[in-house]
Amino acid sequence: MSLKTKAFIYQLLSFAILFIIVRFLVDAYTNLEGFWVPLTAFVAGTILAPQFQAVKTNEGEKLFMKWILMKGIKQIK
DSSP, X not given: OOHHHHHHHHHHHHXXXXXXXXXXXXXXXXXXXXXXXXXXXXXXHHHXXXXXXXXXETTEEEEEEEOTTSSSEEEOO
C-alpha cells in the first residue's frame, strides 16, 4: 500500500472517529435539532482532525502529520 493511500485512510478514519464522537456529544449536551447536529459535528471534525500527507523527499517518500493540538509537523514514517 502506498503512503498516499495510507495518508488518505488515516485522515478518513481520524475524521470519522471525531465526527461520531462530536455528533453524539452535540446531540446529548446541546439543544440543536435537525441538520444542525451533523453540520456542527462536520465542522468540528474538520477542524479537529489531524492532517496527513505523503511527501517525496531525497530519502524517499515519507508520511507527515499536522494537528491543531500539536506544535509543528510530526514525521510518521
